[in-house]
Amino acid sequence: MVNRYYFEGLLNEKRAEAEGLFSVTLRFKDRKVVRGARPGRFVMAWLPGVDELPLSPSGYDYECLALRLTFKVRGEGTRALASLSPGDRVFIRGPYGKGFTIPQADSVRGALVVGGGVGIAPLLPLIEALASSSLRPYVVCGFRSASEALFVNELSKLVGDDLVIATDDGSLGLKGTAVDATRKLLEHKTFSYAFACGPEEMLYALHKMFLSKGIRHQMLLERYVKCAIGVCGSCIIDGLRLCKEGPVFDDVTLSRLKEFGRLRRSPSGAREPVT
Ligand SMILES: Cc1cc2nc3c(=O)[nH]c(=O)nc-3n(C[C@H](O)[C@H](O)[C@H](O)COP(=O)(O)OP(=O)(O)OC[C@H]3O[C@@H](n4cnc5c(N)ncnc54)[C@H](O)[C@@H]3O)c2cc1C
């Protein structure tokens, strides 16, 4: 531990997963940061002198005290994280927030997981947990193209043929979005519970589709996170703090959020449209 808040992670492995997408595995001496990891919770990864980023781990190993972070390179922070080498240090605080809640198996008649782009990364530990329970899920993933497809081998190992891949340009799997592929799947398969993570337009379209079919669901949303401890208000969505009450919200809460699918706050706090 570096101080009360930060845990020192040593970069053990870095992998280029797909175009512009990387994973880094960090190992810790302190067990607290790994012990608190659960599907859908997030950590703050601090690169001194650069930035601090919220990321939801795509894997964790409680025995080796390791966390894997999978991210898309978007700006300065993720570019700096992607340029690290084994042995470099990343300072982690957290994990924070409320992750996915796995419902009682006897209340579920078919579980579906839908990921869009890098949104499949935080869903991987959830899929592992569901696959090792009696709630083995069906998985739909959407990517822009085959070059951006993420964790396809891992997913097929976990769920076998119960996996649908869709790409916008048709270069892998079905041609179309994750929303198109889910709509098609629901024409001939029945699910009573779904989980999703990805671009907000995708989540909003799925939310409406799931509501119309009576499918209970939980979704991992993103807002601008600064403090991550519920104090600064930067991550507010309709009065709820994403870092405390989220980032995973259930269907009942999502239905009450007027800003879901419409508005987010910029780093300065100004409301801007979700694009
Ligand atoms: C709870 C949560 C979990 C996340 N998990 C992942 C993940 O597993 N993998 C992944 O690739 N991305 C994840 N993100 C998004 C990730 O935090 C941003 O992509 C990252 O911070 C971009 O930083 P940057 O410096 O590279 O880009 P910048 O150029 O600084 O920003 C690019 C865009 O990234 C977003 N962003 C930047 N800083 C923040 C911030 N502090 N909080 C929220 N969004 C921000 C904004 O939309 C911004 O327009 C998550 C976000 C949240 C809120």
Ligand code: FES
């Ligand atoms: S990020 Fe500060 S309240 Fe959520």
